Amino acid sequence: MTQTNRQILLASRPQGAAGVDNFRLVETPLAPLAQGQVRVRNHYLSLDPYMRGRMNDAKSYATPQPLNEVMIGGTVGEVVESLNPKFKAGDKVIGMFGWQEFGTSDGSGLNIVDTTHVPLSAYLGPVGMPGVTAWYGLNRIIAPKAGETVVVSAASGAVGSVVGQLAKRAGCRAVGIAGGEQKCRYVVETLGFDACVDYKAGNLYEALKAATPNGVDGYFENVGGEVLDTTLARMNAFGRIALCGFISGYDGQPQPLKYPALLLTQRLLVQGFIVSEHMELWPQALKELGTLVAQKQLVYRETVADGLENAPAAFLGMLKGQNFGKQLVKLI
């Protein structure tokens, strides 16, 4: 009996803001496995801001997502059939199968994970790409010293929440920027940041100034636009800025940086980075992050959409900040 796979393809490229009509759900029969192949039933799909950039046909660090092919994305799941000696049915694995219910692979890029102490979905969050992104930007670019102030935007998100918690562990004052009172309360009360500024409340500069009485030494940027301009104006001399994302500019017009001369007058370091280009550091980062999650010393939160068919709407909502913590899609 032939099984059916459900997949979501990129149907068209966005003109301005992305919409649900840029995606198309298809059903595809699953071919029998060839020798050396392994089949995975995906349990969770990760939705991440970088995917919005891939939808454009523009010069970027990555080749664009091809039209009429399965949207890329990280997945965790369980091996259901294997003709590959490295995998057996029942293995829990993390891979990049994209927006589909089943993945078929020759095993490359597929890694078995241990779910004894760490939940499977966490490998798409604090013990996965978002966690390592936070770890790299904080430790390798900002390199904070105890007593310094570290600010992170999108602070309640998958990356930002880890940045602030690691900064606290490094002895820093951790200040978040997030959208809405509920997220800000979570950032302070649950994640343990020292303060969080609601960028939707208006008067961002005054609020950030009050939250950073000693200025800002390290800034982890996920957002861009007004939030970046404002934080730049609070940077101390010799500050470091880890540029991880510009989610505010992914849809529509590019947003300028208003006062680039501050980079000079404050002698700032700015470093853009893509965590997948630093694979040599992943084992160390994942070991530290996995230990913290297993010991419940690193808190995280997930927003889970149910069913592949809801992935496009969940993705578009995430781009507008409607998720709360790591955005996942449950596929089973």
Next chain:
Amino acid sequence: MTQTNRQILLASRPQGAAGVDNFRLVETPLAPLAQGQVRVRNHYLSLDPYMRGRMNDAKSYATPQPLNEVMIGGTVGEVVESLNPKFKAGDKVIGMFGWQEFGTSDGSGLNIVDTTHVPLSAYLGPVGMPGVTAWYGLNRIIAPKAGETVVVSAASGAVGSVVGQLAKRAGCRAVGIAGGEQKCRYVVETLGFDACVDYKAGNLYEALKAATPNGVDGYFENVGGEVLDTTLARMNAFGRIALCGFISGYDGQPQPLKYPALLLTQRLLVQGFIVSEHMELWPQALKELGTLVAQKQLVYRETVADGLENAPAAFLGMLKGQNFGKQLVKLI
């Protein structure tokens, strides 16, 4: 008989563009030397873009130039009288006496220089602050590898001319950006750059693209504004930008950076710097630069205004790019 010193003071702060009426020439009697003091007859005054920033009463890396005091600035000259055992009449010295004909000091910040093989004025140029600025930004921030392409703006100037020549010595393709055909010809034919783009000729992006067929790996920025936006669009992945100056924005409105997301997509490093904060590297840099100048392996050019009274006009002209090479004022 009392000698008279002539001095130029900052009379008022600019509203928008600076003008000659922001300065005032005064004559002041010279007081007799006290024990431990040394008196210098200044031969050359250095005019530098950073002075424009000091004229504003704004947050910057330095305290503003106080009103009604002698404008700051680097000077070279000759000791004419000394009650300090470390100096004797006839010593050639470099110091920071500012816009005046005589300087009086307790000897701190005053250094004797050797003019056997290096002309006195060169200590304000390639063997002084501008040269070390070029050396630091190129070697410590851009850190070019042989075969890479290095672009420098204000390429015919005191800093830019050294950047390009050092980049060539490091095995790089050196590309200048300068204003006007005459300066561009000088940059290529006399300084030995591989190419130079005239930003006044229009079509800057296309011209820069033609001059940098392999993209740009290192960029030494003296200018800001459109030149920065354009060069940013040519940067290769993992490029490095040494931010040294924003001369285009010193007068008037701050100029935004149009596409900051390129810093992320190209994973660029940007580092603002002030060379006076890296004094530990000056001896090494000055030794290398002095040797190159003495061996005539480093070419430089000066524009010399004659007489202290002409310093304001020369300074304002330099801000508009009317100088050609290092701008000096001859004081004797």
